Amino acid sequence: MTTQSWAGWYRDRHGSEALTITADGTQLHTRIRGVDFAGAGFDSLGPVPGIPTEGSFVLDGGSLRDFVLEWDMPVPVASADGALHQATLSCLLSLKPPEPDLGLALHLGGAVYASGRAELDFGSVLDDIRRQLPYGAHLQPSVLESI
Structure with a gap:
């Protein structure tokens, strides 16, 4: 699978900063703030072993918590006639008390298809958007499947 990267923002009680998110499949x-983080999913991002963390992070069991992460990612969508259209998936992950939340909104051809459930499972929230797409339209397989 091809490595993909997206620009985004990280915010916590110490401020915000631009970042790049990379997915390798x-x-x-x-x-973030000079510290490398990795994880199988957004809710499991933790410091890369062997690299010391800075004191300004709020960690819970080694994972980031009490933060907001926003990013946009291009997503190809096939219509019923097989034509490919470029869409943008806007993502907002909030791991702030009292309840964590993941919000997704797919911008496609002037329409917005938004998730309506508060879940942390990226696949489940993405399925919510898939069900809203016009008949015959579907998201093309991509790195989305591995998040």
Whole structure:
């Protein structure tokens, strides 16, 4: 699988900063305030072993918590006639108390298809959007399947 990267923002009680999220098909990677993080999913991002963390992070069991992460990613969508259209998936992950939340919105051809459930499972939230697409339209397989 091809490695993909997306620009985004990280925010916590210490402020915000731009970042790049990279997915290689098995893990996500990012660098926040000079510290490398990796994980199988967004809710499991933790410091890369062997690299010390800075004191300004709120960690819970080695994973990031109490933060908001926003990013946009291009997503190809095939219509019923087989034509490919470029869409943008806007993502907002909030791991802030009291309840974690993942919100997704697919922007396609002037329409927005938004998730309506508060879950952390990327696949389940993405399925919510898939069910809203016009008849015959479907998201093309991509790195989305591994998040």
